[in-house]
Structure formats: structure tokens, C-alpha cells
Amino acid sequence: MNKSVYSSQTTDKPSKRHLITVLVDNEPGVLARVVGMFSGRGYNIDSLNVAEVVTNDHLSCITIVTHGTDEVVDLIRKQLNTIVPVHSVNDFQDQESAVEAEVALVYLYLEENNKKESYKICDIYRARKIENENNTTIFEIAGTSERIDSFISDIEKICKIEIVRSGPIAISSLLRE
């Protein structure tokens, strides 16, 4: 249900995290249409990721993590379908069999006293060091958002960091025809 002041049926239902992928024609303004629908109707965007996935047909995949009651997420799905360049909408909350991953890049402010310990944590999480021309310490870590969260919380205890994250993306793991 919407959040109109006339509404009263919304309150007590649980709000859940949903990962939604939207396959769209990669044409100008398409991201603005999708994002504008969320802001215009007061829905949440927790993370957002966009990239072209089928180059020949100019198709892009927009991955959005949102949260809301089942009713709200159902409305989001239906609203997305009204957007002309949208091909399909997939709500991964419905599918047990999805694989999800996110990438983070982490800059470590290393000092003599935390160097060894930091490298050890990176090793535990299988974060990969990325060589760069400035010889600074940048690690790449991929995996579920929870895994990245827990990496961050561990490493932050001993080392100052700066981080960027891609937001999660997902794909169905079901056997294809």
C-alpha cells in the first residue's frame, strides 16, 4: 500500500530487503526514469548498480536493493513495468536460487604497528592487493554484502580505511534451457 495520509493499512507489516534487477533498453534517460519513479513515489533505494550487459541489443541491467513490505515491493515491480524501455523486472527475494555478489575497493592507511595484522585480515577474507603506480595499499574484495561488511568491521578495528562499494548484483543460479 502507498504511504498516503489516507492510508492506514501499512503500519504493522514487516519491511524486508529486496534485490531487484531491471533489464532495460540502454537509451538516454532510462536510468533517470527508473530512479525518478523511486523518488517520485517515495520508495527507497539502498544501492544501485547499472551496466550494459548485452552489447548487441543495447540492453542494460539496473540492480536496485530496496526495502519495503511485500505490498510496496509488489507495487515497485508493477510500476517499473509501466516504464516503456523496461523489458523485465526480477525480484530476487522470490528466488532462493540466486547468487549475489558485490565488489569493494579499500584503501588502507597502513602504519608500522598495524601492517602485519591488516595483511592477515585481508588474507583471511581473500582480499586481493591491487598494485598501482603510487605504491599505496589498495585491496579488492568481492562477495556477498555481509562478507564485505564483516571485513570492514574487522579491518576498521586496527586500521583507518577508505572504501568504495559497487552495491550488490545478482544472477539466478537455476539451470538454463
Added chain:
Amino acid sequence: MEKLSGSEIVIKSLIDQGVDTVFGYPGGAVLPIYDSLFKQNSIKHFLVRQEAGAIHAAEGYAKSSSKIGVVLVTSGPGATNIVTGLTDAIMDSVPIVCITGQVPQHLIGSDAFQECDTTGITRPCTKHNYLVKDVNQLSEVFHEAFKIAKNGKPGPVLIDIPKDVQFALGHYKKPETITIQNHRLFQPKIINNDNKVEEATKLISESRKPIFYIGGGCINSGNDASDLVREFVKLTGAPATMTLMGLGVCAASNSQSLGMLGMHGMYEANLAMHECDVMINIGARFDDRVTGRLDAFSPNSKKIHIDIEASNINKNVKVDIPIVGDVKQIVTKLISSWKKNNYSIDKSYSNSWWEKINKWKKIDCLSFENNSDIIKPQLAIKKLFEQTKNKDTFITTEVGQHQMWAAQYYKFEKPNRWITSGGLGTMGFGMPAAIGAQIANPEALVIDIAGDGSILMNIQEMSTAVQYRLPIKIFILNNEYMGMVRQWQELLHGGRYSESYMDSLPDFVKLAESFKGIGLRAKKPEELDNVIKEMINSDKPVIADIWVDKEENCFPMIQSGSAHNEMVLNNKMKQDSKSKEKGKILV
């Protein structure tokens, strides 16, 4: 193949889409298109006096015919002036195609003269919009735009064309030579709803207190759709109520029709909605003006909802049987299922349901106290109806009390005869809409029932009406107030009439005459009949200035924050103060 300029492609696309009427206003960024218009004879262009007038005229044209309204305006201010109309059209599902000029591509993004981000500004108020950068895509864009405007839930589509694209040479493609990918159009066929239809007819047949709740979707589905809805209503014997947008789907004179429901709807319609056990919503969207307080909305009913737009289902009210599809198609299925199963509603139940409804009807919620000195606005509409009911009449309105009185006291027998701004409530809609309706129906009598406030919002279009000899009639219920605002201030804000008095109103008779139209006035009840007669017999645009009771309120009324069964019938009944406080924050 011969190459054409972009602006010639625009004209050719319009002609191939069957367009013969365009509403517009020129400017620098559309001069090439105006030049191409000049060189052809298939399309007639109507020059309005402000772009808002163009789009409302296109809406009136579309709503009174089954055609798509077409608008042509320049970049920058031309484009921004149509934003209200686009929003109006998307709210009321009116099929419109707007062409806007844009600065040449090399200037886009440079804050050039009369540049604005038209597609950015209009994205939320169009079904879809385009910025065409390649002249060779122009015809495809046009043909797709016309499909999208009409397909599924109709609405406005905008095509923004940079000036260099209008000059550039390219190839034209005919509509039949292009293919539109399926996902870009609404596809009703992919949804199989046959078992939902069976479930629905079974539920209706087992109901004791059913009611039809009929909306504008029935009108958008075409005239056949209204006939089918009438047939199904008749088959079941159930009462039927209509939304503001659905007036005319069932004839007002039909014994099963309870008239309009909602905030200013009929007492019997709202009570029947509150008490029903099965509600059959056909093409309506549970708008807040209809439902009143949601937690008390029809608490004991099972709800069937037929809507072409899936995103309308479960948006405001959770329903039991959703059916996504076109009204015409679904109601056809409902009728055949009803007949095939030999269904009927138990007579004894239906008798006692009608008995109850007839008791509510006896309250006579539209009764009002007449006065021999002052014209009551309700009387003015009643008299207007009496004198025009046997003519081929279209009624448009502005927004306010007069609009609600028109909806209550003018009795519509046919669909498509009532043209009003429902979703957005746009003051200034009615006169340009009347111009559009008159152009689509040259022989008809087209009347804009107006308020003194609203009419001034697009009064300049009087000049358009005169130029094209469109004999529209503007029937102003002049109460010298923004009456609806005054009414809310009286009921909710302690009678503090902040800025709702219409001071320094013009002399509407002289105003009409200055435009070279006809001005008439009625100040006393006994003058009404003659003024109306003179108005409808004139072959010129007329403004009839009807001086009505300044402080009349529009009743019945479900005040904001109240439920259907808490209707207020007159000034003496007051809303209880608790729901009044809650209602104050609502609009």
C-alpha cells in the same frame, strides 16, 4: 528514396497517423515545422493564446472524440507552459502527443536562449518522452509515440526535436513498415484472467448486497465498453455508482444508477458502498476523493477490481479478485460467464438490499432551499440541464464548487459528454477543453460550466474561440469567491477567509464583448430561463455571468478524514471534532 527534411517528416508522420487537427503556438525552435505546416493542407492548426490552452484544448478534443490530441509548441517557455496539461492528461488518462522544439544540438547544455531540459522536466508527467537526435529516427519515434499514447492506460507522450534535426534531411518510414518491440507496448493478451473472471461472477452471484463502482476506465475503453457495462449491470440487477470520471457510463435516469459517489457524491451511493458485501470496481482506481478514510472504507466487502493497469491493483485498497485487462474485453467475458452459468442474485436478498437503498434515497441528499431573490447555484445547473438535455450537448468544467454542482445536478445519459479535470483538479481547464470539444464536434452544443476564479486562469482563449468561430458557451456560477476554498475555510479553519475573496472581478459581460463575443447576465432567479435560452440560441461564443448565492456550500460532503457513513448533508450537521482535526492535514 527521396530525402525529406525533419520538419516534413513530422508532418508526414502526423498525416499517416490520421491527424487532421493540431493545437499550438509558434516560436524560434519550431519555425521549420511551422513552415512545413504552411505548405500543406491536410492538417488544420489552431492557434491558441497561451500554450496551456493548447494542451487543455487537445484534452477536450481527445475526450470528446476517440482521437489523439496533438500539441505543437516551442522550446523553453513553450514547453514549460504545457507541464500542467501533461500532468492533467496523465492523471486522467488522456491520449496526447506533444511536439516541442528544442535548441539545436550543439547548444544543448549551454543554457542557450529558450533552452530547457524538456525531457527531464516532463519525464514524470508523460507516459514516455523522446529527445530525437537523428532525423532518420524521427518517423519511427512518431509512430511509436502514437501507439504508446493510446495503448493500455492512455496518456501523454512528448517528442522533443532540436532545430537542427528539423532541418536535417533523412528518410521517412511509413507506420506499417516499422516494428515496435513488444515490451514497449502494453500487452493485455499475455495475462490469462479467465479463471479470475469465473471467480468474480461466482462471487457476484452469491452476493447479498452487491454494488458496481464504475470509473473513467470504462469510458477510455470505448463506447462499446459502456454498453457492455450497462448490460452486465442490468443482468445482475445490482445498483451502480460512478466516479466523477465515470459519469455517463450508466445513464443517470436508469433505475439501477445511484449517481456519483465520493466526497461530494450521493448519500445513497456512499452508504451502499459502505454497506455492500461485494464491490465490483470496473475501471476506477480507489482514489482518495472516492474512498474517504481508508481504514473505514467498505469494511465488510469482498472486492473485485478490473483495471487495465496492473500498478493500480492493490495500490490504495487491497482487493480480493484483481483482473488486469481492458474493460471491454473483461466485461464481455463476465457477461458470457454469467449467462453460461445461468447465474442470478437471490431475489429476496436483492429486494431487501434495494429496500435499504431506497430508504437512503428518500433522504433526498440533493435537496436545497430555493430563494426567490437570489439564484441558487444548484438551480442554475438544474435549469441549464432542463434546457439542454434534448440537445447534442457536451459539458466541460473548471474546478471548484461549480464543478461538483455540475456533476451532481447535470444528469448524463451518455458517456463522453462530461469533460472535467478529475485527477489534477486544474482550474483553467474548462474553456480550452470546450474549444477542443467544439472543434471535434462542430455541430454540438458545448458548455463550460465555470467559476469566477477559474475562468480567469485561461480567459485569453476567448480570443481563440472568436477567431475560429467556435460558439462555445461559458456559464459562470459567479459567487465572487474561490467558493471551494471558502467552503473549506468555513468548515475547517474557523471562517477565516484568507485570500479566497475574488476582489476586483471584471465585468464579464463587457469582457465578452471586448473579445467580440456575446455577454449575458442573470442576477435574479426569474432571469435565468431567458439568459440560458439566449445563450444556447446564439451562434457565437457566449459568456453568461450568473450571479449566485455567494455563501452556498456544496453538499453532501464527506469531509477529509471521514468515512463514507459519516457524510455531512447540510450546514447544520457538523463533522465530529476529532476526525476534523485529523482531516485538516489532508487535501
